[in-house]
Amino acid sequence: MRILVCVKRVPAPGAKINITADGQDVDTAHLGFAMSPHEECAVEEAVQLVERFDGEATVLTLGPPEAEEQLRYASSLGVQNAVLLSTDGSAWDPQGTARAIVSAVQSLEAEDGPFDLILFGNESADSGGYQVGVRVAHALGRPIVNAIKGIEPDFDAGTTRVKREIDGGFEIYDLPLPAVLGVKEGLNLPRYPTMKGRLASKKVGVKVIEAAADAGGQGRVRLRQPPAQASTMVKLGDGPEAAPAIVDLFEELGLLK
Amino acid sequence: MTDILVVAESDADVLSSATLEAITAARSLEGTIHVLLFGSSVDADEAAARVGAFGAEELHVAEHELLGDYGPEAWGQALALAIDDMEPDVVVACGTSKGNEVLAQAAARLDLPFVANCIDLPGELADSDDVVLTRVQWGGSLLEEASLSAETRIVSISHHAVEAESIDGPAATTDTFVPELHDTVARSLCVGREMAEAGVTLSTAPIVFGGGRGVGSADAFAPLEELASLMGGRVGCSRAVTNNGWRPHRDQVGQTGTRIAPELYVASGISGAIQHWVGAMASKKILAINTDPEANMVVKSDYFVQGDLHKVLPAVIDEIKSRRG
Numbered sequence: 112m113r114i115l116v117c118v119k120r121v122p123a124p125g126a127k128i129n130i131t132a133d134g135q136d137v138d139t140a141h142l143g144f145a146m147s148p149h150e151e152c153a154v155e156e157a158v159q160l161v162e163r164f165d166g167e168a169t170v171l172t173l174g175p176p177e178a179e180e181q182l183r184y185a186s187s188l189g190v191q192n193a194v195l196l197s198t199d200g201s202a203w204d205p206q207g208t209a210r211a212i213v214s215a216v217q218s219l220e221a222e223d224g225p226f227d228l229i230l231f232g233n234e235s236a237d238s239g240g241y242q243v244g245v246r247v248a249h250a251l252g253r254p255i256v257n258a259i260k261g262i263e264p265d266f267d268a269g270t271t272r273v274k275r276e277i278d279g280g281f282e283i284y285d286l287p288l289p290a291v292l293g294v295k296e297g298l299n300l301p302r303y304p305t306m307k308g309r310l311a312s313k314k315v316g317v318k319v320i321e322a323a324a325d326a327g328g329q330g331r332v333r334l335r336q337p338p339a340q341a342s343t344m345v346k347l348g349d350g351p352e353a354a355p356a357i358v359d360l361f362e363e364l365g366l367l368k
Numbered sequence: 369m370t371d372i373l374v375v376a377e378s379d380a381d382v383l384s385s386a387t388l389e390a391i392t393a394a395r396s397l398e399g400t401i402h403v404l405l406f407g408s409s410v411d412a413d414e415a416a417a418r419v420g421a422f423g424a425e426e427l428h429v430a431e432h433e434l435l436g437d438y439g440p441e442a443w444g445q446a447l448a449l450a451i452d453d454m455e456p457d458v459v460v461a462c463g464t465s466k467g468n469e470v471l472a473q474a475a476a477r478l479d480l481p482f483v484a485n486c487i488d489l490p491g492e493l494a495d496s497d498d499v500v501l502t503r504v505q506w507g508g509s510l511l512e513e514a515s516l517s518a519e520t521r522i523v524s525i526s527h528h529a530v531e532a533e534s535i536d537g538p539a540a541t542t543d544t545f546v547p548e549l550h551d552t553v554a555r556s557l558c559v560g561r562e563m564a565e566a567g568v569t570l571s572t573a574p575i576v577f578g579g580g581r582g583v584g585s586a587d588a589f590a591p592l593e594e595l596a597s598l599m600g601g602r603v604g605c606s607r608a609v610t611n612n613g614w615r616p617h618r619d620q621v622g623q624t625g626t627r628i629a630p631e632l633y634v635a636s637g638i639s640g641a642i643q644h645w646v647g648a649m650a651s652k653k654i655l656a657i658n659t660d661p662e663a664n665m666v667v668k669s670d671y672f673v674q675g676d677l678h679k680v681l682p683a684v685i686d687e688i689k690s691r692r693g
Contacts, residue, residue: 124642126664128510137510148607148624148643206481233465236623238505238512241463241484241524242472245440249476254556256440258465260617276618277379277465278571280563282438287555296624297610297617328481332500332513343670347655350675351683358687360655360671364631366575366599367688 112166112266114157115219115226117212117244118146118185120178121237134333136202137237146172146181148296149232155301156262156294157230158189164266167191169219169226173211175200179317186312187304193315194219196322202238206327209246215320216251225289227266233257233293248291256284257293264288370399370494373456374424375447377466381409383418386462388532391422393525394460395535397494402426403540404450406443407435412542420540422532427540428454434549438466439557442549444473449547451478451520458493463524475522483516485526493521504529507623507646528629528650568602570619570626575601575634578621578648579609580665582637582658582677586614591681592636598688604628606644622647636677640665657681 122128122142129138146154157168169192170185172178177200182193196211203211220226229251231244241257248255260281261274269288274281276295304312347356361367372394377384387403394401401424405415408431416427430450434442447470451459459474461467463485475482486503493499498517504526505512516523570576577592583605592603604621605614621628622644633651638644640656640663648654649668656669657677666672673680 124506126639126641128506128642130510204481206479209476234468236506239485239507240482241468242475242482245444245469245472246476249473254441256556257469274562275558277561279569280561282558283560283562284556285559297620300611300613328517329483330515330517332515334505335511335513337509337511340668342667344667344672345670346672346674348673350673351679353673353675353680354683354687357655357673357680357684358691361575361599361632361688364653366601366632367691368600 112160112164113224113226114160114166114168115216115229116150116153116157116168116170116185116190117229117231118150118154118170118172118181119232119235120144120172120174120181121147121235130334130336134335135331136334144177144180146184147232147236149234149294151301152296152298153230153232153294154185154188154190155299159299160264161189169194171196171212171215173203173208173322174198182317183312183315184304186315187308188302189308193317195317195319197319198322198324202331203324204327204329205240205242205246206329207325209243209250210325211322212243212247213250216247227288228264228271229289229291231291231293233295244291244293251291253289253291254286255291255293256286259292259294260298262292262298370397370458371454371456372397372399372401372458372460372494373450373454374401374403375459375461375467375470376403376405376415376419377462377464378405378410381411383410383415385532386464386467386527387419388422389527389530390460390462390467390525391419391424392532393489393530395423396489397458397491399457399494400425402428402454402456404447404545405429406446407431409436416542417539420537421534423535423537424540427542428545429542430545430547432547432549434554434557437558439553440469440473441553441556443470445477445549445553446547447474448477450545453545456520457495459520459522460489461524463526468524471522471524478520480520480522481516481518482522483514484524486523487511487526487529489523489525493523497521506642508649509642509646527627568600570602570604570621570628573602574631575599576604576621576628576630577601578604578606578633578635578638580606580636580638580644581608583609583614588678589615591685594685595681598685601630606638635665635669636681638665639663640668
């Protein structure tokens with residue numbers, strides 16, 4: 112059983128995101144980096160599946176050489192193999208990203224056999240294009256369902272039952288393997304790396320593949336801040352004495368029936 | 369003449385209100401608005417009246433035995449075939465989970481770009497195959513101006529970016545489109561549902577009581593629960609709360625949780641990191657209860673009560689009970 116998890120290195124911002132002077136990128140001078148939150152759950156799921164069913168997991172990222180940090184983080188949690196599709200760090204459009212991943216998956220599968228499952232985060236935390244996983248799945252001729260919050264595979268039968276989050280519940284799908292999934296945070300609660308895991312991850316060999324740029328029809332002109340909203344905040348009061356003013360507000364908005 | 373194809377989303381047998389947002393947004397383009405509806409579970413006459421009221425002129429009902437329930441590949445292939453057949457200049461859906469998924473599926477099949485979650489549709493989108501669109505990044509806390517070069521422009525409009533507005537138009541004319549779907553799309557059809565609860569959900573509740581790290585523990589959510597139950601609302605929380613295991617992830621409001629849009633969001637003990645703010649920012653009004661007047665949530669709120677939520681919320685419960693006698 113083989114699982115591939117695709118992750119993206121993104122800045123980890125706090126209450127405000129600053130932009131570089133040329134408007135091309137997020138100013139990361141004072142920021143740390145992480146993988147997107149949905150992808151942390153994808154990595155955790157892959158590790159849990161390997162623990163339950165045996166087999167091996169591989170983590171792959173398309174990004175600058177620094178993205179090795181995210182690959183080693185996944186290794187520290189128990190992912191066996193790491194692949195870096197190396198770029199110059201510029202923003203790649205979704206079609207170009209998908210093409211590079213498809214070509215890498217094909218060469219990895221030619222060497223070591225097919226991946227039963229390929230996991231993507233539902234969308235990246237930064238650019239949020241909502242499509243790379245779908246494009247990869249289509250190019251590989253495999254099914255994909257997004258917004259997945261539950262995975263119950265039967266590798267012997269070659270199928271997996273998955274649960275998609277919808278408002279107020281879940282939809283159920285039964286997919287044949289190999290399959291691709293876009294997963295969401297809430298699928299599981301990701302573990303933290305152990306000291307032993309951290310040390311071991313430093314020795315993991317990262318396979319580096321130069322990614323060939325083959326851009327699609329979407330490009331970045333610039334990033335900008337949303338228009339600042341003038342603060343219209345009204346202070347209703349201090350402490351429990353403000354309770355009548357709060358309930359007045361509920362009544363005024365027609366919320367207290 | 370420009371043709372704009374709006375992709376309808378339906379939930380069981382009901383046309384989703386997100387579709388009406390997409391039609392409203394499409395009205396900013398000069399052209400004929402067509403709507404593509406998948407399957408026959410939604411009553412076509414009702415749908416024609418509904419989409420017509422919002423400005424659509426033609427409703428195309430895609431009929432096929434594999435379009436009974438939702439399937440990302442079935443809908444995506446039907447849309448790709450409809451695009452081949454109708455040759456629209458612009459294809460628009462609302463940027464919901466399924467709206468973006470179906471557009472991505474169709475774009476992948478046609479090898480066309482797809483620009484997700486635009487905040488508006490500029491007029492030149494209708495007649496230029498090289499346009500600049502403004503779309504959301506970081507769940508809406510940053511904007512990106514993105515160029516799009518394609519003969520067929522496939523875009524989604526960010527959910528809640530446009531308010532659906534009827535123009536009381538006449539019912540759309542209706543016809544049937546029969547796509548020749550490939551059998552393989554059957555593999556990703558929805559085969560069932562598990563509905564967790566009846567009644568309001570986080571995304572439909574008129575009032576949401578959100579708690580953050582400041583609540584302090586799972587047990588300390590009791591007054592938020594009581595308020596939600598008194599007022600027919602729901603309890604929400606920040607990512608810090610779910611990461612601490614105090615609440616299940618389904619209660620999380622945020623970029624990676626649920627986007628809410630209630631009449632009033634009462635945010636107690638929430639600092640307002642970007643992750644949370646973008647899930648809450650579509651709320652009509654926000655009341656922040658916090659000890660820190662400088663907190664991001666407070667600065668961005670409409671109403672603010674400075675104080676300890678553990679004292680304020682019980683007082684609000686008492687006040688509601690005494691007014692109700």
